[in-house]
Amino acid sequence: MTHTCPPTREDALLRLKNFVPRAGGAYAKSRNFDLGPDDRGNVSVLSPYLRHRLISEDEVVRAVLSKHRISAADKFIQEICWRTYWKGWLEQRPAVWSQYLSELARDREAMAGNAHYQSAINGQTGITAFDHWVKELNQTGYLHNHARMWFASIWIFTIKLPWTLGADFFYRNLLDGDPASNTLSWRWVAGLHTRGKHYVARAENIRTYTEGRFDATGDLNETPDPLEGPEAPPAGRLKAPMSVPPGEPVVLLVNEDDLTPERWPIASEHVKGVVLLPADTSYPGLAEHVLSFRSGAIADAAARAQRVVGCPVLALAAPASEDAIALCRAHGVERLVTAQVPVGPSRDTYDAFVGQLAGSGIAAMEVRRDWDSAFWPYARAGFFKVKERIPETLERIGLM
Template sequence: MTAAGLFPPTRDAALARIAAVRPDDYARTRNALDGAVTRLSPYLTHGFVSLPEVLAGVLQRHPLRVQHKFVFELGWRAYFRHVWAYRGEGILQSLHPGPLPEDAYARVLPADLRAGATGVPAIDQAVRTLYATGYLHNHARMWLASYVVHLRKVHWRTGADWMLGHLLDGDLASNHLSWQWVAGTASRKPYLFNAGNVARYAPPAWHSPGTPIDLSYEELDVIARSPVAVNGSAASGVDEPPVGMAPPQAVPPDPEWVTGRDIWLVHPWALGDPPCDLPPNVVCIGWWPAEYLARWPWSGRRLAFVSARMQAITVVQWQCDRDMLACALAGARSVATQADPHVAGALPPQVLLRPAPALFPEVAHPCASFSTWWHRATHGLALAQELPGVQAWQSATRDQRSR
């Protein structure tokens, strides 16, 4: 299925996904590639919906304890943001040493990997699915990352940067810290998988008997700790979709749109409906941060996904850097937007930042592990309904209905 078929770029599609969540089925089958996963991640990354809205929507149909696997997995997204908040650019470096020295890993992705032509069906299927849809099941992401780092000896940062360019849900914290967890630079040991694991959780086309992953975990651990790379094979490949194009609807900024007006600035990580308490006659302007896209280029598929939603809620889309945006907004009466770490430092000082809705309570001190953060974030809570983000979302929803 194409990306447009899997992920219609509308808020209605996101709300339908929330309504369809079956948390017990999710908990039981989430590791299988055909399991009852939610596929909400592109909508969460780009702010069509928030974590509190997702959980509040699920709780309308399925009362859950806070320790339910579905709530636990939402916690990983929040935890990665917690690490990003304290580490900043440090998440782009190895958090601690992995199984091999940094210089043991290549900094270029091999051509057969980029082409989905390694000869290992699980890997080649993952690459082709990524290119075709902009999405991968989390288990497939882990298999792909493990093969890249531990068998082919490519540095996790190289793989993470490459994958980010093609993922519709490419969140810097979730993506890069997940790669570090697989690499063993953000976890106690490297994540390894083998052909038996693939056969258990993937359909037959992914099965990989007789390939370099058809080994025991003990043998794979030895390979992960050896600097010698496993070679790929000469299977037929596919063309990698290009990254780095311009957003399809973006134009240079024009101050005439904003002079004397109240502005709600819509950026690629804030694509929900504009807040209901904005000033009357507010003008919604879309903004693509030029500095970010130059550093982290996206595929045309992801640009189109974001642009389509942005076009539905704005009058115009601008692509510019911080200084150009400041000049364009200088004549506005007020400018506000939703805060997000992807645009931290890229916004001029006249933009008022509204905090994004948080599901879990703030954990005041940096946590080196998810388990520590989870214990602190859920301490004293029994039901998912008790999470502060759920309560705040439900309260705000009742207030809107009473107006």
């Protein structure tokens, strides 16, 4: 078990190519089985790449639909759309992220030195499956979806630790650690997303879907009540999507949540430079393998920008704007264009950067990808509203 995800778009494309033949009925039948870290053939392991958009949802779905009918690949496409749903839901309720951060700070303080917490994060609870997943997460930066569900449920309902500390443990160690998918999935397991509906890990289910690798009989609380918490705030309005100004010279500003600058519909003669914001280091305690995946992914985006866009590329070591302003001025550019920066630490990095542009005569503009513009408006309540619109939305954005 080692970290086996090179942080490159090339690797993402290769993984996609190898996975596509299995994205139809085979995925639907086998995806719930966690066969262990050496046997991940039933799932795509694309999440670290999708997380940073080294590859994007539309590319994955296009490739899958080139080999399968939508009726065969519907399960896989729905899973891709779960990611989109969580992103869109959080975008319309940013307060849920800030509430998570403040609850986390409070819980961290209250639980510092707590023996149960320490034994959980060190994989020494005595629950064999759980302790195995802690090691697997540390060693690979990945867990199967079903293992994530079991893990979160055991953390919350059997070990009875605060859900925020579990979400934090995942976020710091997963290569795909994502403010939306992670925080909201933990809330969902706890029964805080769909209030009163929680996910209960059962020994029999773990035994079946790990093909007998783990027997947790007698170890789990299988009759817990859901957690109680305040109602999520109502969904706010999405900012109106902006589009890239046609014909205007721009500098692309790349943030770590969208690392494919070459996929913007801007003619290369109008792109005068590319500026890459640094990976977030403000979230405390990110694992070494996570930091190195993220900085590697940014370096890969810089190399591609150089090769594909063919213009000056500036990778910033800190979100300081002087060099970016100088680059814009040198090329007569008044606008930095970036992919919409989602709620989470990247948003803070971006806002700090934009704050420093004040008075420079240079403005930054966020542009939403078509995929997000098409799906996010449906991500206001439950997932069903997104799911029922998948075929017509894919058609509308030209994927079917």
